[in-house]
Amino acid sequence: MILVTGATGTVGREVLRQIPSDVRVRAMSREPDRLAAVLGTAEAVRGDYDDPRSVAKALTGVESVFLVTSRVGRDDDGRFLRAARAAGVRHVVKVSAAAVADSRADDLITRWQRVNEDLLRASGMEWTLLRPRSFMSNTLSWAASIRADGVVRALYGGSANSCIDPRDIAEVGVRALTEQGHTGRVYPLTGPEALSAAEQTAHLSDLLGRPLYFEDLEPAQARTLLGARHPEPLVEALMRSAERQREGAKTRVEKTVQEVCGRPARSYWEWARDHLTAFVPA
Template sequence: MAQRILVTAATGTVGRHVTMQLAEAGAEVRALTRGPADLPGVQTVHGDLSVPDSLRTAVEGVEAVFLVWPFASADGLDAVLALAAEHARRVVYLSSAAIRENERRAEQLIEQSGLEWAVLRPHAFAANTLRWAEQIRAEGVVREPYGQAAMSLVHERDIARVAVRALTEDGHGGRVYELTGPQSLTQAEQVRVIGEVIRSPVRWEEASPEEARRRMLARGWPPEAVDGILHAQAAMTAGPAPVTTTVEEVTAAAASPFRSWVAEHSHAFRTAMRAARDASPPPGDGPVTNSV
């Protein structure tokens, strides 16, 4: 009988990949969403993690739970875990390498839940670079502080691959997996790679932290979040980011390089005119392919 697995945040950056990979592996996937979702071939159930009673239908009969806790506090998580433990025997929690206070508390609650658990601590998502897409499409430039901040960007699909193994296989109980991509790249180097992949120069233009802070506050970001991001980026300028081999050790396949991620998402960084040009072969030539 196929395993029945509940995926929370099933339409999110990582959750969507977990959902589809589980379905491809033959699991019976139950996707928790708060609104309409386009997840072909997957059972969707509506529920809200902040309202544990709304999850009763979602957890009924499941064997494992992929847990994303999207709140700034771990308050209420114990009730959700208690409900899950009535049915499931395993939980895989998406934490982060930053191990913020709410994430640390969440990990503690999960360890105390009585469930078999595994924790994923990914470093920066490659998808975070999509925040530059508008600047790149408009001007071919990224104006941000800390161009020398180094990150080992991890593909969200690779995070999902590890999650799927931990959800469906034995032997992952009590494990904490720190996940990175295969290479440390500064923010300025990330921008250069984007330009190379989309075949259009993109340059990094150093901005002051004060300027960046004003922009983020103007977009409505909470001051504490803005200050936390800038402080973390400043710390990343100290040297190369750590690189782990965990993705390959768990899945038997190497982590995807950032260049591959950009190739898959290149449409987000191209203007409509450039995308049309790149899609059309030169006269008298064969199809054009990206060099990645």
């Protein structure tokens, strides 16, 4: 039995979609009613990191776990891993972050992920670490302004990021869960090229067949927009991450998807083509 946490999330739902139909799968969510659209043949179960009983129940009979946590600064990983070991889980595939490998990265989010990786390595269970660069799907945050006035606004629009299609992260994760030879491995994951926000805007413009315009945000503007959604410590971490990108820290392209999946990583153009309806005005 495989347990997929974060099953309604960007990567978790893709893991559920890609796992072979003959593999027993359980999908965990704090709100299992939301799982209907992504379940397939999986079993739905409620699991809340703040509710140890629900997590213990979700882990019953589970051999392998796809682990996603997102509440920065919380001990969700530690509590889950202790419960998983107690339940007899053998292997955990965890989504971490590419920044963990960058010695210059010392923001709150990266420090938290480093601690979580150390917890997994010390857990006594077999492990596989996925370290993706930024998700291509993050550009869905531009959809409203593109639909409304054909404008994309972002910080440091000329800085490049070797972002990755979440479907590729999921496929590497599924292979790690269902094939031999992936335990004890760290997989850095990127797309096939490093692109700036301005270049991504140009791709979207070509696909939509309409002009789109890019506007650079000033740091103060970006900080204000982030502050409307996140607490100050997280805003500071995101701003520091953007500064590292401006300095060129996120341009490295890895061949991991090719090596693990036997095909090249999907391009941003492919991702945008497959999600184009999100950017089309009603």
